[in-house]
Amino acid sequence: MQDIIVIVGPTGIGKTKLSIELAKMFDAEIINGDSVAIYKRLDIGSAKPSSEEREGIPHHLIDIRDVNEDYTVYDYQKDLREKIAEISSRGKRVIIVGGTGLYIKAGLYDYTFIPGTTNNTYDELTNEEILERIKKYNLEKVPELNNRRRLVRLLNKLENAEEITNNKDNLLYNIKVIGLTTERSILYERINKRVEKMMEEGLLDEINSLKEFYSNSRILNSGIGYKEFYDFLFRDKPLEEVLEEIKKDCRRYAKRQYTFFKHQFDTNWFSVDFKNFSNTIDEVLSFLKN
Numbered sequence: 251m252q253d254i255i256v257i258v259g260p261t262g263i264g265k266t267k268l269s270i271e272l273a274k275m276f277d278a279e280i281i282n283g284d285s286v287a288i289y290k291r292l293d294i295g296s297a298k299p300s301s302e303e304r305e306g307i308p309h310h311l312i313d314i315r316d317v318n319e320d321y322t323v324y325d326y327q328k329d330l331r332e333k334i335a336e337i338s339s340r341g342k343r344v345i346i347v348g349g350t351g352l353y354i355k356a357g358l359y360d361y362t363f364i365p366g367t368t369n370n371t372y373d374e375l376t377n378e379e380i381l382e383r384i385k386k387y388n389l390e391k392v393p394e395l396n397n398r399r400r401l402v403r404l405l406n407k408l409e410n411a412e413e414i415t416n417n418k419d420n421l422l423y424n425i426k427v428i429g430l431t432t433e434r435s436i437l438y439e440r441i442n443k444r445v446e447k448m449m450e451e452g453l454l455d456e457i458n459s460l461k462e463f464y465s466n467s468r469i470l471n472s473g474i475g476y477k478e479f480y481d482f483l484f485r486d487k488p489l490e491e492v493l494e495e496i497k498k499d500c501r502r503y504a505k506r507q508y509t510f511f512k513h514q515f516d517t518n519w520f521s522v523d524f525k526n527f528s529n530t531i532d533e534v535l536s537f538l539k540n
Contacts (some may be wrong), residue, residue, distance in 0.1 A: 268530065288321050290317065426538060431519050
């Protein structure tokens, strides 16, 4: 099996565009690595690639769950490995693209989960909020506030009331990890404009069409770009404040994505040329061919 290409990086950096171009060049199929794009009807807020943007390239693990269904990293792990085997059996190369680092790592590394447990990333929560949940269990000792990985791992264990074991440093596949990056100020500006573009594309209509599901949908109450609308729909929060909150949450999430991909993968970083994206494509292509 050829090396799996993994494209990672913060939100709004150009991962989708790069994945399409590489898929055409390498006769590859794409597997989604974003936890929100898993769900049907969450199109605009997740920046899910449209059928036109996919340019005929097969995409997998997109639109496979309804918004009122749960889907965990354990589910993703199983589905990802099945898709890797299926695509490879047809002689196609595999490209995984997305920003949910824990999902991707759990699928590619030897993580062992106990069936039936939930393993959340808690992307919707700050470190302070995670710590407050942990304190409710009255532990004698809790992790430091700035150690997000330990906070997330501990809260998962507490909420599952079960042990989770893994050999997380044991890589199961040959992979090449491409990380896209840019200056922080440029990224934050792109994130802000991206939220505004989502509104122009009909995000509010999408949210209103999902209103009835908010009462029992975990993803709508946790996914960035959706959870922020709860107070707008049910507590009359001004729309302007909601949009500013989404921008803020996206910026915070981007910082956490950088941290994860820098420390959890052997990532090869490429600075994106937004004025001429073909330069970035050529640079990545040269690296992959060598």
